[in-house]
Amino acid sequence: DPAADDRYAAALDIATRLDAWDAERRVDVALEALGACTDRERELSTLSVGQRYRVRLACLLGARHDILLLDEPTNHLDAGGLDFLTRRLREHDGGLALVSHDRALLRDVADRFLDLDPTRDGKARSYAGGYDAWQTARRRERERWEQDHEEQQEEHRRLRDAAARARDRLSTGWRPDKGTGKHQRQSRAPGVVQALKRQQDALEAHRIDVPEPPPEFRWPDLGVRRGTA
Structure with missing residues (x-):
């Protein structure tokens, strides 16, 4: 057959x-x-x-x-x-x-890592090059994430403060000194309103697209030996 x-x-x-x-x-x-x-x-x-x-x-x-x-x-x-x-x-x-979770085993046998920890875009990460290369790349990515988040938050705070100052100028701060004519006061008002609108538009246009990094848990290295008795 x-x-x-x-x-x-x-x-x-x-x-x-x-x-x-x-x-x-x-x-x-x-x-x-x-x-x-x-x-x-x-x-x-x-x-x-x-x-x-x-x-x-x-x-x-x-x-x-x-x-x-x-x-x-x-x-x-x-x-x-x-x-x-x-x-x-x-x-x-x-x-x-x-x-x-055995770091010694990972160092000895692994040449590529699939990391499922939280990331800024919610996607898993694949790292090549062994354990130490994975740790280095992971740490650098985390540092960039934290830096980008802080810079974005700082820019949002700056725009928010600028809009608040523009609102203050509209209500009180733009008033001219005593003795300034009515015509001068009226001519300055549109400029203050336009400045406020620009600041508000900039604040609304500023997107918060870098999420806050989650807390990191750092365990002390207790020097535990591999294996069990």
Whole structure:
């Protein structure tokens, strides 16, 4: 059956590419390195949360998937497990996407960051170049955002104050000194009104399009060591 032969050839190609015949050994290596239970007869339900996590992670690392999606993969790992995970992720030649608060892991394995923190236009940011480049670019963008917001607010305050002064001049400040003729007083009034209108138009035309940056939470570096006992 030619169709069956084609399906077999395709399956064989995938198995060869994934090195499926060595999968059990790779899982055993990962179980040992991650400090997970190596007793294949034991049910997952009898293991602790941390042990179940390590077993699942070992199976994932041993499978050689084309794409790895990991959410906080350093949870429940000791120092040896962290080192093994880091090494395996760096050796992975497929796609890798992970969510992690482990800065050491991010420095070691990540070369592009998708930052979901608030931005001035409400859009996520993608940064290339590794952890330090991400931090530098993120800090500079935040500084520009804060500066642009402050400059815009300062300009709005200036225009608002100018309009207020123009209103004051219209009501009291433009009155001429004693002895000034009625004709002179009347001739100056239109100019004061026009000045007020210009200031009001400028204030209304000034758009506030740079939102206020949200507060930043800065946690002290407590020097916590990686891994758990």
